[in-house]
Amino acid sequence: MSQLTTLTTLASLRAELRQLRQQGQTIALVPTMGNLHAGHLRLVEEAKRHADKVIATIFVNPLQFGPDEDFASYPRTLADDQAQLASVGCDFLFAPSVDEVYPHGQQQLTKVCVPQVSEGLCSAKRPGHFDGVATVVTKLFNMVQPDIACFGQKDYQQLAVIRKLTEDLSFPIQIIGVPTCRSAEGLALSSRNAYLTEKERERAPKLYATLQAIALKLQEGKLNYHELTYQARAKLAELGFSPEYVEIRALDLSPALATTQEWVILAAARMGKARLIDNLIVKKHQA
Template identity: 70%
Template sequence: MKAPLKTLVEISQLREELAACRAQGKKIALVPTMGNLHQGHLRLVEEAKRHADFIVASIFVNPLQFNPDEDYESYPRTLAEDQTKLASAGCDLLFTPSVEVVYPNGQENQTRVVVPGVSEGLCGQKRPGHFDGVATIVTKLFNFVQPDVACFGQKDYQQLSVIRKLVEDLSFAIKIIDVPTHRTPEGLALSSRNNYLTPEQLAKAPTLYATLKEAAKELAAGNTHFNELNHQARARLAEQGFAPEYVEIRNLDLSPASLTANTWVILIAARLGKTRLIDNLIVQRDSN
């Protein structure tokens, strides 16, 4: 019988464990999560194993990245199931600190990390302060673990962009590895928030990805009327019962889409009932 996944809750314990790994010359990877794990998270662990010898996952539901009207208290916490899944995926160590351990002086007195530019607009506009909370906890986790590599999913494209800039600007010696979005057979991007969807909404949710693909087909074929494509996508979502927050075509660095670019990213956010869903798709202009 496989031993339970080693789980630590104190920073000092974590650092002691990782110091021993480094003394053995092991390369360390970090997979930060908020728990309630699905196959997309486990793909991050599997990818981390390709780049490192010792895999650390973290589970921390970070209050700094939730707005007052969001679901921090009700966010699903499934530690026992998560431990089993991580162990099966090949994770070596799980770090699950409390809020008091991460923010010992309280959240109000916590130094914040702000990443300008890429954190603005899109989800940054709809969720004020969200990316400051993300950047702050990621910076703290990087300091706790001091990994050689860290893996993040492409589904949260703006978050990935924020983290890449953070690493560059603060000169972290960490390689950021992005992992493609894991989807259901119908195309819905896996997310812990999918658990909030009713069966009827779950059947409708893949429309989000279908809308992305429709816009991507036009874009790849040479239709660079960006505003028109955005409007058409929003209208399609609204017709299907979504409340679209944004559909935007951007350059890969999240600057406004340019006619001279050959590759773009389409980003989308919409509510289905009370559940907020996000997705994106990278599109390359056809060479023909």
């Protein structure tokens, strides 16, 4: 197990970063909210392939939680997270407090808004969520100034938001999207899966199976997007989910057209206390 250095203040982080840069080391960033699982560890492993040093962050960001969401109850498991990060060779953990990240409070804070890609889908039920994500990621980018940053593709819309803000704000950072890590049954790994009961955990993989069924129809040339998503929402409801959305988009999240050759199918659904999201990229079969 490698040595993991945990930092909690911006001053200590910058002191370490100054030394790394003086040594000519390249730096990769892996932002998380903690309660880590195998998907997060895969991000660290991918980051290690692209940079000399990896800095993971754990920060449960209040800006991206709505008033009725689970900010207060979100699992905080720092000691276990530190052990997991050390086991995969992460070099540094930056785990600041809310006051360290937002020293002047949150009410009058400058916020980052990424238009178009942040609209619809998850933001329809979580207004302001992606402004909170974009703001904290921008702050982390400025705090760490990494060469590379790794994000999971499970949060497809979030990844699109981060790619756009990186381009629009001219951050000299390579954004790497890492494929979704799944259980043997196909459930996308998520910290919020801990909210599922045992029976719900058995049914939850049906969300991904529903996306796979849509993918097969798209590849068969059935391009009635509205009908496909309507049927999928009905199926999810029948399986015990409360679907928020099922949509078929082009890869850049613009509306899918009859001429679209590659799609991303995106879904969000609640099961009990858990809100599950997933997506699947589909390519048109070439004749």
